Amino acid sequence: MTETRRQTAFAGLDRPQAWPATRGRPRPERLGFALDTLDGVGVTLKRRLAKLGLETIGDLLEHAPRRYESAAEEVSIAALHGDEEVVIVGEVLNVVKRPMRGRRTLVTARITDGTATVGATWFNQPWIADQLRPGMRIRVRGKNGRYGFDVKSYDLHEVRATADFAPVYPAAEEIPAKTVRRVAAAALPHVVDYFDPLPAELRESEALPLKRDALAVLHRPQSEDEAERGRRRLAFDELLLLQVTIASRAAERARTLAPSLGEPGDLMARYRKALPFALTPYQEQAIREIDEDLGLTTPMHRLLQGDVGSGKTVVALYALLRAVEHGRQGALMAPTMTLAEQHFLTIADICLELGVTCTLLTGASKRAMLGADVVVGTHALIQEGVELRDLAVAVVDEQHRFGVAQRQAFVGAHGEMGVSGSRAKPANLLSGAASGATGVAHRQAFVGAHGEMGVSGSRAKPANLFSGAASGATGVAQRKALTEVRGPHELHMTATPIPRTLALTVYGDLAVSTIEKPPASRKPVVTTHITEERVPEAYTRLTRLLREGRQAYVVCPLIEQSETNAARAAEAEAERLQRAELRDFRVACLHGRLRPDERRKVMARFKAGEIDVLVATTVIEVGVDVANATVMIVQEADRFGLAQLHQLRGRVGRGAEQSFCVLVSRAKDELTESARQRLDALVETNDGFVLAEKDLDIRNTGQLLGVRQSGASDLRFADFKRDRSLLERARAIARRSPAPLVAQD
Ligand code: ADP
Ligand code: MG
Numbered sequence: 117m118t119e120t121r122r123q124t125a126f127a128g129l130d131r132p133q134a135w136p137a138t139r140g141r142p143r144p145e146r147l148g149f150a151l152d153t154l155d156g157v158g159v160t161l162k163r164r165l166a167k168l169g170l171e172t173i174g175d176l177l178e179h180a181p182r183r184y185e186s187a188a189e190e191v192s193i194a195a196l197h198g199d200e201e202v203v204i205v206g207e208v209l210n211v212v213k214r215p216m217r218g219r220r221t222l223v224t225a226r227i228t229d230g231t232a233t234v235g236a237t238w239f240n241q242p243w244i245a246d247q248l249r250p251g252m253r254i255r256v257r258g259k260n261g262r263y264g265f266d267v268k269s270y271d272l273h274e275v276r277a278t279a280d281f282a283p284v285y286p287a288a289e290e291i292p293a294k295t296v297r298r299v300a301a302a303a304l305p306h307v308v309d310y311f312d313p314l315p316a317e318l319r320e321s322e323a324l325p326l327k328r329d330a331l332a333v334l335h336r337p338q339s340e341d342e343a344e345r346g347r348r349r350l351a352f353d354e355l356l357l358l359q360v361t362i363a364s365r366a367a368e369r370a371r372t373l374a375p376s377l378g379e380p381g382d383l384m385a386r387y388r389k390a391l392p393f394a395l396t397p398y399q400e401q402a403i404r405e406i407d408e409d410l411g412l413t414t415p416m417h418r419l420l421q422g423d424v425g426s427g428k429t430v431v432a433l434y435a436l437l438r439a440v441e442h443g444r445q446g447a448l449m450a451p452t453m454t455l456a457e458q459h460f461l462t463i464a465d466i467c468l469e470l471g472v473t474c475t476l477l478t479g480a481s482k483r484a485m486l487g488a489d490v491v492v493g494t495h496a497l498i499q500e501g502v503e504l505r506d507l508a509v510a511v512v513d514e515q516h517r518f519g520v521a522q523r524q525a526f527v528g529a530h531g532e533m534g535v536s537g538s539r540a541k542p543a544n545l546l547s548g549a550a551s552g553a554t555g556v557a558h559r560q561a562f563v564g565a566h567g568e569m570g571v572s573g574s575r576a577k578p579a580n581l582f583s584g585a586a587s588g589a590t591g592v593a594q595r596k597a598l599t600e601v602r603g604p605h606e607l608h609m610t611a612t613p614i615p616r617t618l619a620l621t622v623y624g625d626l627a628v629s630t631i632e633k634p635p636a637s638r639k640p641v642v643t644t645h646i647t648e649e650r651v652p653e654a655y656t657r658l659t660r661l662l663r664e665g666r667q668a669y670v671v672c673p674l675i676e677q678s679e680t681n682a683a684r685a686a687e688a689e690a691e692r693l694q695r696a697e698l699r700d701f702r703v704a705c706l707h708g709r710l711r712p713d714e715r716r717k718v719m720a721r722f723k724a725g726e727i728d729v730l731v732a733t734t735v736i737e738v739g740v741d742v743a744n745a746t747v748m749i750v751q752e753a754d755r756f757g758l759a760q761l762h763q764l765r766g767r768v769g770r771g772a773e774q775s776f777c778v779l780v781s782r783a784k785d786e787l788t789e790s791a792r793q794r795l796d797a798l799v800e801t802n803d804g805f806v807l808a809e810k811d812l813d814i815r816n817t818g819q820l821l822g823v824r825q826s827g828a829s830d831l832r833f834a835d836f837k838r839d840r841s842l843l844e845r846a847r848a849i850a851r852r853s854p855a856p857l858v859a860q861d
Contacts, residue, residue: 142328146309147174154302164290165299176303177310177331178832179296180350181283184343185269188257188280194231201259201268203278204236205229208252213245224264227254235264247272269294276301281337300335307331313353322845324349348842351834355843358831359850372603374415375444375508380407383441383470387434390469393635395430398422402431402629409605409627410438410509416605422631423804424611424766425638431631432511433463435607440472440489444508447604448492453478455513457712460492461719462741478712507604514610611763611804632805640802641769643777645753645795647784654778655697658747662701662728666773667745670731671764673752682733683709689751690731701728708733734760743771753779754791758811761798769802790814 149172152162170176190203206229213223223238223245236256238244248254257278258268269277276282277294285296307328314324325333330349337343388395395403402420409416422428436446448463450456460476467474467490477486477493487505491497495512608626646654658668670693672686690705704727706718721727723742730745748768753761761779769775779795781787787795797810836843 142309142311144309144311146306147177148172151176151299151303154299156302157299161291161295161299165296167290168286173303173306173309176300177307177335178350179285179300180334180347180832181343182286183284184281184337184340185257185284186280188278192231193227193229193234196232196234196260196265199259201257203255203257204234204265205253205255206234208248208250208254209233210250211245211248213242222263223248225254227256227265236267236270237261237264238267274301279336281339281343283335283337304332304335314356318849322352324352327353347833348839350832351839352842352846354831354834355839355846356850359843359846363850368601369415369417369603372415372601373413374603374605375442376413377410377438377442377444377508377605379411380438381441383437383472384434386470387437387466390466391430393637396427396631396633396635398631398633399427399431402631403434405627405629406431406435406607407438410435415603416509416607416627418606418627418629419608419610420629420631421610423634424763425770426611426631426634426804428609428611428631429459429462431629432513432607432609433466435509435605436490436511437470437472439508439605442508444506445488445504446490446509446511447497447504447507448490448511448513449495449497450492450513451495453494453712454708454715456492456494457716458719459513461716463490463492509607510604511607511609514608611766637772638769639772639774641765641775641777643765643779643799643802645779645781645799647781649783651780652697654749654780657776658729658749659697659700661747661776662698665744666747667722667725667727667742668729668747668749669745669767670729671748671750672731672733674734674755679708679733683707686731686733693729693731698729702726703729703731706730706732734764741770742767744773746771746773746775748775748777750777750779752781753795754781754787756794758794758797758807758814761794762804762807765798765802 150162151157151165151171151173152159154173157165165171165176168179170179186201188201188203190205193204193206196202196204204227206227209226209228211223211225213221216222220240221242223241224235225244225248226233227236228234236254236258252272254270254272255275255278256265256267256270258266260266269282271278276297283297283300285293285300310327310331312319312327314327318324319326324330325345327349330346333342333346334350337346406416406418406420409418420428420431432448436448439446448456448459450459457476460474464474472490473488474490474492475488477491477497486503491504662668670689672682672689674682686707687705690703694703704718704721706715706722710718718727718730722730722745725744746768748765750756750761750764756764765777768777777798779798781791781795784792793810793814797807797814801807834842
């Protein structure tokens with residue numbers, strides 16, 4: 117209704133674009149068109165949009181506004197008073213640009229609407245002066261200010277920026293907000309090119325709008341409520357897809373046959389004896405649960421969660437050896453090669469001692485060594501369908517879930533799967549730092565890839581999300597009819613637990629074992645947060661500890677562009693420290709660009725005490741296990757995510773000595789709210805479960821949007837906290853009948 121009024125008020129100029137004339141068939145292929153097919157998008161803008169993960173018309177339409185402007189009343193200039201935000205419409209009489217103190221500029225345009233005139237003002241936007249000419253009609257939104265009418269937004273043509281409930285998109289430095297708004301508006305007519313993936317009945321029973329209408333009101337709502345109804349519809353689609361996928365995979369698994377591994381025997385007894393410590397009650401409990409699963413002929417599907425250093429690896433190796441005991445194979449998979457190597461180093465010795473062959477599967481060593489009892493490799497091991505001799509237990513390390521390396525690994529796998537199109541470059545590591553949503557997306561990608569392993573057949577690439585999931589199930593049924601489906605037992609490890617209720621809905625039917633407490637021998641790490649000007653004190657303290665024979669890590673800032681840049685920065689920092697603060701000590705550098713054998717050598721020397729300080733990128737995040745390393749300094753810690761910092765910190769505090777972690781950040785008043793919360797949380801507690809909850813809270817208030825922006829998340833509209841009831845609905849529907857949910861538009 118306000119909309120109508122505004123349109124008439126502005127009708128003299130350019131009529132606002134009506135809904136597209138083209139009725140008829142949706143043409144979904146258009147959603148894949150590049151953005152420069154839209155009016156007003158050239159190469160530069162296209163490139164900048166691509167940095168936000170926006171490459172196609174569909175990307176843009178699915179780019180949700182962060183919030184909406186409020187409604188503002190349109191008033192005549194004569195009636196202008198008070199300091200409410202209002203809209204005025206008039207004709208430009210003249211434009212003056214003048215400098216102000218401190219290299220600032222003020223542009224003033226005198227505007228009249230026949231009732232009176234007013235000077236509309238813009239600060240520090242000198243280019244505005246070039247856009248305005250006497251005689252132009254303009255619509256401005258703002259309020260009375262010190263120098264005149266202080267303009268917040270304005271429109272020269274269509275009513276867009278000044279509209280009530282105008283969308284405000286997630287900010288991007290290189291692109292002015294109004295440009296994103298303009299381009300989104302240009303793409304809007306294409307909402308008709310969406311097929312509705314929900315069957316009409318379901319849409320009706322759930323009282324949901326059409327997808328195209330939901331998208332339309334998302335970008336151009338008449339009220340906040342309307343926008344929210346649109347968002348909920350889109351969120352529902354995402355959650356339903358997630359749940360349908362989970363349900364159909366669960367159904368598939370129920371039909372899959374796994375080797376029963378009976379009761380633990382002699383090898384397991386020898387393993388327990390070979391360990392230099394007694395297992396904790398939590399580890400014992402997890403092992404009991406695993407043993408129970410392994411005795412069955414349906415595949416185990418269990419999540420082993422426990423904080424960094426809680427002793428998951430010991431339990432995981434137990435599961436692997438259970439396969440070996442039966443003459444079969446175990447596979448241990450990590451998200452990156454570095455992590456796989458680290459796992460390999462951890463378990464190789466004890467395997468040797470037990471007479472179990474163990475091999476690290478690198479690109480080069482493939483095939484030749486597939487016969488080993490325990491094979492360690494990356495997730496590619498399953499994605500590429502490497503044929504193992506007789507895989508019975510697969511352990512999948514997801515503990516790096518929120519880390520950079522894995523996000524990249526995930527994006528790679530994800531693109532291949534085509535679950536939702538390959539959209540993502542992890543643009544913003546900062547924000548990606550910690551996202552439950554990312555976890556889910558990863559989870560989906562993994563489950564997808566994993567399905568391949570489970571049934572060792574190739575899965576159809578779903579074009580339509582819903583029918584895709586359903587046809588996956590049909591495919592299995594068909595294959596099942598032809599041959600018996602066999603699959604290994606699976607154990608997933610994660611160090612970043614998600615709250616229990618979420619685990620159920622997000623991980624579906626995954627059973628969960630939890631190692632609640634680390635071995636008693638571990639002391640909590642004393643964590644402090646300092647700002648940069650106090651770094652010298654930190655190094656003074658560090659050198660004192662080094663003289664006492666301790667070792668340390670210095671973690672370099674996150675570098676977003678590439679691993680090569682990160683490596684260079686780490687090397688430069690190592691050299692600098694060697695010359696300056698740490699000149700009396702042996703400094704070495706560890707980063708992802710080192711060859712595996714070089715990296716191994718550095719780690720071995722550090723472990724042997726031949727290196728005092730390891731300057732590293734986040735490659736040390738997981739797996740490095742040196743008890744004598746008791747100090748960690750993290751530079752620019754405010755740029756890391758909470759989970760990632762917690763992982764990093766887990767590298768110290770592994771021995772009997774008290775350990776310290778120093779988080780260095782920029783000045784406190786320069787920190788974002790969420791960065792401050794993250795650092796405070798780490799100082800406060802060492803408990804990964806508490807931190808995981810905190811993380812969810814902080815992200816919900818701050819960073820989740822950044823994650824969406826980075827495109828690394830599949831959940832663009834849904835929000836696990838806000839949409840809990842929607843999630844439950846989706847889950848119920850998916851469990852009732854995953855198959856009939858085929859789009860029929
Ligand atoms: P996670 O994989 O959960 O991060 P790890 O399995 O790597 O933890 O264990 C961390 C450290 O604790 C390792 O040095 C490991 O040898 C040691 N550890 C594991 N279980 C025990 C235990 N029951 N008692 C003492 N130390 C243990
Ligand atoms: Mg570990």
